[in-house]
Amino acid sequence: MTEFDRLSGDIEWIDLEFVERERTPEQIIEVGIQLHLAGLSLSNTKQYLERLGVERSRTAIHNWVQKADLQPAGDGAPNQIAVDETVIRINNERHWLYAAVDPETNEFLHVRLFQTRTTQLTVLFLRELREKQQIEQTTFLVDGAHYLKAALERLGLRFQISRHGNRNAVERVFREVKRRTSSFSNTFSNVEPPTAESWLQAFAVWWNRC
Known part of the structure; x- marks a missing residue:
């Protein structure tokens, strides 16, 4: 071969x-x-x-x-989903990478990039996730951030405050994102936010396949 x-x-x-x-x-x-x-x-x-x-x-x-135009896709019903965000810089401006990860598989379920982090944007993220996954019986693992809790409560979704254990799944994939983007110092230069988001979503698809 x-x-x-x-x-x-x-x-x-x-x-x-x-x-x-x-x-x-x-x-x-x-x-x-x-x-x-x-x-x-x-x-x-x-x-x-x-x-x-x-x-x-x-x-x-x-x-x-x-x-x-690669994006994480699927129609599962995970028992737990870890949700978190991390900073990604685009042209030296801070943006927030939101990610939902299945701790049983370490796979990305949904990825979005926002210019800020608010309850309303978190609600949007979770609604988009709900279009991909069956999450009504899912327990969300979050770190206690007020906007995460408020968004989950608004949508009537179950959550658990957790800083260790299965919630570490999202930390692990974020570390890989940081490692992968280290070639450009976690910074996307001379690109628009949608371009950076498209690359991050494509990376998430590759991660799920590797």
């Missing part, structure tokens, strides 16, 4: 409907997306593709990730 075959593997999680407008073979796009989300910088991904005989710019690889 060639190195290319090993990389192309199971790519059903990548929607390539946009490829009809691309001049690059689908398998190359799949490999490029996987390599970048798995940890290679755009420059290193570009160099790897050149080893496969394909020359594409860093911008082209970045655009593949954006056009694929």
Whole structure:
């Protein structure tokens, strides 16, 4: 089996409907997306593709990730969900990455990026999560932040204050997000917030598949 075959593997999680407008073979796009989300910088991904005989710019690889529009999906009914947020900087301005994680699988269930953290935005996040998952019987594990508690109470959802145990699942995936974005110092430069959010959602999909 060639190195290319090993990389192309199971790519059903990548929607390539946009490829009809691309001049690059689908398998190359799949490999490029996987390599970048798995940890290679755009420059290193570009160099790897050149080893496969394909020359594409860093911008082209970045655009593949954006056009694929990858987002965590599913229709489960988790017993528990850990919810938390962490700071992501975009052009040196603080934004808040919200994430819902299944502590049994360490998988992202939903990811959003907001310019601030409020009860109303948390309600929006949880409503979007409810469209993806069956959460009426779920117990949410939170750290006691007032906006998290207020949003859960407003929606009539069960929650438990927890700073250890299963709630650490969300801390673990946040550490991986920080590690993965360390190549740009946890900062997205010269991009708009929706672009950064799209990359983070794509990373969440890759994380769930790895």
